[in-house]
Amino acid sequence: MVGAILNSYFDLNKTEAGCDEVGRGCLAGPVVAAAVILPKHFKHDFLNDSKKLSISQRELLKIEIENMALAYGIGEVTPQEIDDINILNASFLAMHRAIDQLKIKPELLLIDGNRYTPHCSIPYQCIIKGDSKFFSIAAASVLAKAYRDQLMQDLAKEYPLYSWETNVGYPTTAHRQGIRKQGITPYHRKTFQLLPK
Numbered sequence: 001m002v003g004a005i006l007n008s009y010f011d012l013n014k015t016e017a018g019c020d021e022v023g024r025g026c027l028a029g030p031v032v033a034a035a036v037i038l039p040k041h042f043k044h045d046f047l048n049d050s051k052k053l054s055i056s057q058r059e060l061l062k063i064e065i066e067n068m069a070l071a072y073g074i075g076e077v078t079p080q081e082i083d084d085i086n087i088l089n090a091s092f093l094a095m096h097r098a099i100d101q102l103k104i105k106p107e108l109l110l111i112d113g114n115r116y117t118p119h120c121s122i123p124y125q126c127i128i129k130g131d132s133k134f135f136s137i138a139a140a141s142v143l144a145k146a147y148r149d150q151l152m153q154d155l156a157k158e159y160p161l162y163s164w165e166t167n168v169g170y171p172t173t174a175h176r177q178g179i180r181k182q183g184i185t186p187y188h189r190k191t192f193q194l195l196p197k
């Protein structure tokens with residue numbers, strides 16, 4: 001069990017999609033976002049911010065969320081796009097792409113964090129630490145993380161010297177040792193500080 005039960009909705013009378021992204025602080029790989037519309041009175045015993053869950057819990061929840069959601073979408077923005085538009089704008093673009101995948105148009109977006117760029121004239125509410133306050137945002141955080149982690153683990157087979165199978169592109173010692181020895185890959189973000197000064 002993880003902490004307190006989250007909120008099922010922000011506005012009972014609107015179709016809400018929770019949105020969250022993952023991978024902003026990584027040196028390699030895309031930034032990935034998910035948008036999830038859950039049934040209005042959805043409850044779960046341990047669904048929470050994906051960072052507070054174990055890998056096995058996330059895998060279990062991914063299947064549950066995909067089965068129980070009224071709609072969900074995943075959006076990703078490539079390292080090249082991140083370098084072109086910066087990571088903040090890339091995070092918003094990933095959310096926009098995830099929202100565009102929803103088969104139901106939401107009437108309200110619940111955005112994890114304190115900033116967002118409007119999309120398709122859909123009203124939105126920014127919620128700091130929203131992934132530990134609302135089930136729909138927590139569900140989005142789980143789907144985004146599960147998707148991105150799997151993607152980076154697959155890329156690790158192609159580029160085995162950066163330990164992406166465990167660090168999923170974050171700036172760990174092993175990842176930076178790989179950069180020092182091998183240089184960068186097409187999946188590295190060139191505008192990021194890949195090695196300490």
